[in-house]
Amino acid sequence: MAYIRTHADHAHHDGFFAHIGETIVNWFAAVMESSSRAKQIDRLQSKSDAELAQMGLRRDEIVRHVFRDRMMY
Template structure:
């Protein structure tokens, strides 16, 4: 018969490693938020169908057009 204990004690203060990885996570979130493409999507949605046609974009392809450099679809 085996007995297993799963009681894990955490230190009161975060370790150097957890602070390091938390800082990397916060930096990544800030970077991702700064590269948000929502304003570009909103601007294209505000255009008329004629303006979008002049750009060669259909209304249902706005997201694909905005993210064309990120995704190959």
């Protein structure tokens, strides 16, 4: 019985490099998101307690609020 090979050897390496590229892109995205969240925390921390209350927040809830999509309660 004869077998036909349809994939070249470099196909495995392309997947490896694509994985590395995807990892790097994900890392940069995480760094940028983290920076953005830090700025949001700083902006909220600079508000007065009265301003935070108008938003329905207390000072001790700011970090939880900013990361609410990432945290499980």
